[in-house]
Amino acid sequence: MPSMIRRAAALALFTAAAALTPLLDAKVIDAAYPGTLTLKVDLSDAARKIFAVRETMPVKAGPLKIAFPKWIPGEHGPTGPIEGVTGLKISGNGQRIEWRRDLEDMYVLHLEVPAGVSTLDIEFQFLSPTGGGSFGAGVSATPRMVVLEWNQVLFYPADYHGGRVQIAPSIKVPAGWEFATALEKTTATADGASFKPVSVTELIDSPLMAGRHFKRIDLAPGANPPVMLNIAADRAENLDITDAQIKQHRNLVKQAVALFGAQHYDHYDFLLALSDKTNHFGLEHHQSSDDRTVADFFTSPTACLADPALLPHEYVHSWNGKFRRPAGLATPNAGVPMKGELLWVYEGLTNYLGEVLTARSGMWTAEQYRDSVAMTAAAMDHRPGRAWRPLRDTADNAQTLYNTGNAWSNYRRSVDFYPEGTLLWLDIDTKIRELSGGKKSLDDYIKIFYGKDPAFARTSHDVKPYDFDEVVKTLNTVQPADWKALLHSRLDSTEVRAPLDGIARGGWKLVYTDTPTELFKASQKESKMLNLMYSLGIIVASDKGRGAEPGEIVDVLWGSPAFEAGLAPGLKIVAVNGEGFDGDQLVAALTRAQKDKAPIELLVHNQDYYSTVKINYSEGPKYPRLIRVEGKPDLMTPIAAAK
Ligand SMILES: [Zn+2]
Numbered sequence: 001m002p003s004m005i006r007r008a009a010a011l012a013l014f015t016a017a018a019a020l021t022p023l024l025d026a027k028v029i030d031a032a033y034p035g036t037l038t039l040k041v042d043l044s045d046a047a048r049k050i051f052a053v054r055e056t057m058p059v060k061a062g063p064l065k066i067a068f069p070k071w072i073p074g075e076h077g078p079t080g081p082i083e084g085v086t087g088l089k090i091s092g093n094g095q096r097i098e099w100r101r102d103l104e105d106m107y108v109l110h111l112e113v114p115a116g117v118s119t120l121d122i123e124f125q126f127l128s129p130t131g132g133g134s135f136g137a138g139v140s141a142t143p144r145m146v147v148l149e150w151n152q153v154l155f156y157p158a159d160y161h162g163g164r165v166q167i168a169p170s171i172k173v174p175a176g177w178e179f180a181t182a183l184e185k186t187t188a189t190a191d192g193a194s195f196k197p198v199s200v201t202e203l204i205d206s207p208l209m210a211g212r213h214f215k216r217i218d219l220a221p222g223a224n225p226p227v228m229l230n231i232a233a234d235r236a237e238n239l240d241i242t243d244a245q246i247k248q249h250r251n252l253v254k255q256a257v258a259l260f261g262a263q264h265y266d267h268y269d270f271l272l273a274l275s276d277k278t279n280h281f282g283l284e285h286h287q288s289s290d291d292r293t294v295a296d297f298f299t300s301p302t303a304c305l306a307d308p309a310l311l312p313h314e315y316v317h318s319w320n321g322k323f324r325r326p327a328g329l330a331t332p333n334a335g336v337p338m339k340g341e342l343l344w345v346y347e348g349l350t351n352y353l354g355e356v357l358t359a360r361s362g363m364w365t366a367e368q369y370r371d372s373v374a375m376t377a378a379a380m381d382h383r384p385g386r387a388w389r390p391l392r393d394t395a396d397n398a399q400t401l402y403n404t405g406n407a408w409s410n411y412r413r414s415v416d417f418y419p420e421g422t423l424l425w426l427d428i429d430t431k432i433r434e435l436s437g438g439k440k441s442l443d444d445y446i447k448i449f450y451g452k453d454p455a456f457a458r459t460s461h462d463v464k465p466y467d468f469d470e471v472v473k474t475l476n477t478v479q480p481a482d483w484k485a486l487l488h489s490r491l492d493s494t495e496v497r498a499p500l501d502g503i504a505r506g507g508w509k510l511v512y513t514d515t516p517t518e519l520f521k522a523s524q525k526e527s528k529m530l531n532l533m534y535s536l537g538i539i540v541a542s543d544k545g546r547g548a549e550p551g552e553i554v555d556v557l558w559g560s561p562a563f564e565a566g567l568a569p570g571l572k573i574v575a576v577n578g579e580g581f582d583g584d585q586l587v588a589a590l591t592r593a594q595k596d597k598a599p600i601e602l603l604v605h606n607q608d609y610y611s612t613v614k615i616n617y618s619e620g621p622k623y624p625r626l627i628r629v630e631g632k633p634d635l636m637t638p639i640a641a642a643k
Helices: 003-019 200-204 243-260 301-306 310-316 348-360 366-381 391-396 419-435 442-450 468-478 483-492 501-505 518-527 583-596 636-640
Strands: 036-042 050-058 062-067 085-092 099-101 108-113 119-127 145-148 166-172 178-181 185-189 192-195 208-211 213-218 227-233 268-274 281-284 288-293 324-326 464-466 508-513 529-532 538-541 553-556 572-576 600-606 609-615 623-628
Touching: 062 119, 085 108, 145 268, 166 200, 178 192, 178 213, 178 227, 178 268, 208 213, 208 227, 208 268, 243 310, 243 348, 243 442, 268 310, 281 310, 288 310, 301 518, 310 348, 348 366, 348 419, 348 636, 366 419, 366 508, 366 518, 366 623, 366 636, 391 419, 391 483, 419 442, 419 468, 419 483, 419 501, 419 636, 442 468, 468 483, 501 508, 518 529, 518 623, 529 583, 572 583, 583 600
Parallel strands: 036 166, 227 268, 268 288, 324 464
Antiparallel strands: 036 050, 050 119, 062 108, 085 119, 099 108, 145 208, 166 192, 178 208, 185 192, 213 227, 281 288, 508 623, 529 538, 538 553, 572 600, 600 609
């Protein structure tokens, strides 16, 4: 539509949105649902990944549509694992009620409530995933712990606003297990609890974690609102967090509060699952986060170095993603499609701030922070897919890109709004610092955009939506510049080289040397992958990792020496220069080829066929790092410094 109309529409949207929570869909009823639903979830059989569900729903006689949550907040897509719903039995007054699935929307069931029935009884088992799947649709239960995403164990009245349907949840956990959630407990039982009724939206936003090996740490002693770190682990020894690590996580709370200048939660609970058996990811919520990483996260020096930004990232989302959310993602219920066009703010800025807070809280040194930026910059600068898919499209198309895996991700591009968000917001941060002569920074923008708003009381789940124009307007409030043009040029660019202006303006330069940084080494060790993207042009499994055998090629850089020689993701390197595959030997072969200029010879297995591949590459190993540009002010060190 013409730009004038679009601007008027956007303005109308912002005005309406500022007055109320999420954007309303015409089909959704924005009125209180009569009565309160109840939900009992029995997790006693978590070891077998079977969750038993009993739900009641007040109803009136006549046609009814109920729905299983489809569009999952934070997953930004239609990812609700409805395939896990089994043994479904719907009844009223003890009589079975037939249902039929909608032929267009598989998440919706149609039924006819008989006369005289005022409560629907819904029973089913949710078969929690045994493998595959992303986010909560991956493995979530083990014989030692379980993470319950409530969206997997409930149906809701399909036509109603999720914030207007009240539900009273209760839980049963395996004997002797402890649990944590942001929900408020009303009654504790020997093996579970009942919780205060909340809206369906709030319930979906309040996961519960239970486990046999459990620890609870106060991250803000004496402070209001309180912040707790709850940890469940595979083994008791995985809970051995050191005093120094506790201090860093307490710093995280202090630094985040200093950055944002306000908190929009009544209390906050990190739900940290340390397990080598569950899926690994983070999922943000308003008053908690579902954080899942490796079992030895606190006890291995490389594990906590490789990815300490998990908790900072999810915590930032309480402000950027939950309190403030792009209008297109602030949907009224889980049946309304989400629009991801502003994910470069929702996720991109969170990626940037999560890493900055990781450094400010002392989980990384300033040098390790720069090493991380170097890795991101190198990855984005080796993305030939930039020439056809602009950054904007990675956000618009996020719903499918989350599940595309590593193969050819450099040419397809993936959810690049995360890593490129780091470059984009560093660019903006350094530009504000430079233009204002060091008087202003992105921190000032953050305080305005995410700070206290009298129209929004400090209660959970009040969403204050935003649009592109508000981002531009706020940037101009902090420091006048043509931010709109800058953002459009970054979002629409099909320039094959990554925008590294923020690094240059920060007084640093991306270079490649023959030695990996400490962070790069830790990352390779933890991912069990050898990253030779900047030399041969491949990433290869170096050790038996998740779903990949040693020697298996995870990705090949489009147009690289490895690509030209005929390699592709999924092929397996069996031997290097006549010797059985070994990661160290492959790196040694690169160094040797630098001296003797002979091709590197690989024996490759492709499905049932073997072939020999010769790669002409003699420039040796190359790993990214930042080096200082003398004579330019160093803006990156102050960005990483504690406030
Ligand atoms: Zn995120």
